[in-house]
Amino acid sequence: MAAERELVRWSAARLAEALAAGEVSSVEATQAHLDRIGDVDADVHAYLHVAGDDALVRAAEIDRQRADGTAPGPLAGVPIAIKDVLCTSDMPSTAGSRILEGWIPPYDATPVARLRAAGLIPLGKTNMDEFAMGSSTEHSAYGPSRNPWDLTRIPGGSGGGSAAAVAAFEAPVALGSDTGGSIRQPAAVTGTVGVKPTYGGVSRFGAIALASSLDQVGPVSRSVLDAALIHDVIGGHDPNDATSLDERWPSFADAAREGAASGSLAGLKVGVVHQLDGSGFQAGVRQRFGEALKRMAEAGADIVEVQAPHFEYALAAYYLILPAEASSNLAKYDAVRFGLRVDPGGSTVEQVTALSREAGFGPEVKRRIILGTYALSAGYYDAYYGSAQQVRTLVQRDFDACFTQADVLVSPSAPTTAFRLGEKIDDPLAMYLNDITTIPANLAGVPGLGMPIGLAPEDGLPVGLQVMAPLREDARLYRVGATLEAILEREWGGPLLAQAPALGSAASRSDRIRTTPGTAPAPGYGTEPDGGTL
């Protein structure tokens, strides 16, 4: 039997092999992760709900099936964490909001149903910014999650819970959702891997909607292969989602394995998007990004610069389209059928709805509902929502043009490393700028992968690389990502997360609160935005 502390550090791929070989049981693996959660989650607060006994019962069932030779798939018995934006029929699904506190849906989201069908064991629901609005989890109604690399810092958002859970070894893999970077930006600041699939690649059925035309569910993991394994399970056409692509997808895991094995990027054209090349970004981010390009070139890739002139307007367009759709998607929270109900008695339905929304929504949600309602209003539609959609078309054309010159596009995943809790909470614009690099992929629907490329020298915190591919070419991300990952891990002597500080009972409190080395503070993107004021 593997020791608990070792077991939780295994990748999903390794765990799956060990489960298949009978070296470890699913109950042992699940219990090890539950123990780890018990040990560290009071500090990290990655989880809003832990499945506990239910997870162990499922694990035992999988172990029985394994013994009978009827285990449902290669990942059967592997534990997984689920972002609270996804509906689960046996656990509360709150999307980080007070207005859905305790709500248990009558159905599983399609990606969750597929995980269960493949025998994965849901460990619990992970924290997030309320309705996925935010870049730090500080907008969660249930308190922020903390970055396992430094508990005074944010784990990114909105999917900071899933990223922190994986980075803190509280789950080998997790599900996230990405509307403007909510998988890739947390991956960047926690040193983990996250993929936003092609829009329509993974069903949105059961994902509590933020902005329907941008939302996409995807995997969160500590390795490119693990992300691919989960993507293979959750992806594919779903008749319950009209925007789901009816496509025969290749095996992403095969693509990742091929990439890792080849060690070469020969013939690959890597486009550096001039508009996202890191100018104005934190120095350590720029440095690691430059080094990653160098490694790719050394592996045979041809690095070219490409122009995407309309990316400059992407953030502004995004912050019209998202609130507009969100203002409509969030209208269903009216206290009539489910969710929080504030009823002082003797009130009209309008008053009960208004009081419930007042009490149930946090300030960022209200801000975006008001923004979106305004942007859709008669007389303003053309100027705001209408022009934002035109920008969206231009961004899509920029991508089309870039992909005639390059096979994949790269940029830093985020402008800075993890910032401190509270640092940007009162400055919405500074917070929005965290997603400047990730938003274009959502506007165009193209897939994006975020992966660690080292630690910023000035603060010792993880830096992420974003790789983007054309629509439906998700396999390319896994192939390229796995190649680069293998090169970097050889250089580091192991995964980057091996360098993360110890947590929980194994660590003293002082170990866990890191202080920035005595150099000048990180510039903090937002004080000198690239391309002028937005």
Added chain:
Amino acid sequence: MADGTAFASDALLDYDEALAKYEPVLGFEVHVELSTRTKMFSAAPNPAAADSGSVEPNTMVAPVDMGLPGSLPVVNAQAVRYSISLGLALGCSIAETCRFARKNYFYPDLGKNYQISQYDEPIAFDGSVEVELEDGTTWTVPIERAHMEEDAGKLTHVGGATGRIQGADWSLVDYNRAGVPLVEIVTKPIVGAGAAAPQLAKAYVATIRDIVRSLGISEARMERGNLRCDANVSLRPRGRERFGTRTETKNVNSLRSVERAVRYEIRRQAAILEAGGTIVQETRHWHEDTGTTSAGRPKSDADDYRYFPEPDLLPIQPSAELIAELRAALPETPTQFRRRLQADYGFTESEFRDLVNANLLVELEETVGKGAAPAQARKWWLGEILRIANSRGVEAGTLVSPLHVSELIALVENGDLTDRLARQVLEGVVAGEGSPEEVVKARGLAVVSDDTALTAAIDEALAAQPDVLQKIRDGKVQAAGAVIGAVMKAMRGQADAARVRELVLERAAR
């Protein structure tokens, strides 16, 4: 108008006087509930489907209909095909590509607090419908568009005097109807009908009903809300170009009410204009009992529903092949249908018009199709069935099926029933006791054709009235009536009166 005045009677101008001074301009929004098996955007069963009885509230619902988080709409392909067929039948162009849009407003009968509808991209547009009035004149009603959308749930307001949300203690919501597929047919302004405007209104809605019925895409029963009409009425002084301010009378749900509501609004608006007042642009409620309208909510063209393209659904792009296929399968138009029937059945113009005005052509054709003679079918539908329908204030077509009427006629033709017995059987069928055969059996209503039984009854009657035979022999044949009456009474009506008469006359001749 304040709520308190809602039921105060409005001043009305004499209809002829109103028409002398003002020209009415009409417009209609007719909502048709499609009878697809499942709902517009969910797999829940459709309560507007053909075989759907009444069910408990909130039992025909899927997560989408309730607006549950994470649920997603999926378009019902059959509803799209039905909508295209309807668009084609209305002479419309079918859009090569069209989208759904969200119409955002908070109201508890919408689970999502937005309605999925179509806004600037309807599936069908620019058509026209030929409408025939009771006097046989025809009108062409221009169609602006027909678009797809979902129905809302039903609110029941409990407590309060008016049954409306204002003043109610609480309200109950039934989401069964939420998500029922609808097509909304919008006319362009209809001008020039003059005094015939109310008749045209009725004839237009009847034509839409006939079209959707012949397409087989809706149950089209107005009393059940399968077909609902909002009637827009405005007046302009004769000779003026610009339209007056319109009112929209909502949910006028019978053909007769459509006619009455339009007539009422013409008289009400004319009275206001005559008194120097102005018409308020508003919705109005129709009151079937008093035949009046009352003020609803103010409505302006600037109502802000914050429409935007529905991001959960892809554009609808019907192929040219599909449109051609649906066009080829279109049934004849109501006008073509009428002309064919008139030619086939050989009715006189006035006999035929009675059927048209009673809206019984479809029933007639189906009854004939099941084997009845046209004259017999006409006699039953316009006679006893229409009488029962009128006495109950319902549409004749809802009382009994054409199949049962044809069976009833066959029983009379075969001599199994007299007309009088057949009327009793019809009563039983209308009361839901089963088919005519079943009612005959259950009520024991068959004609006694056994001469032995009749002879015995005649003997008995003659014994009581011994002078009758002599009177007949003296040439007073009408004296037989007393015996026939007595026999019929003794047989509780289940005798063939003609046969009894024959037997009595035979006896007298002996």
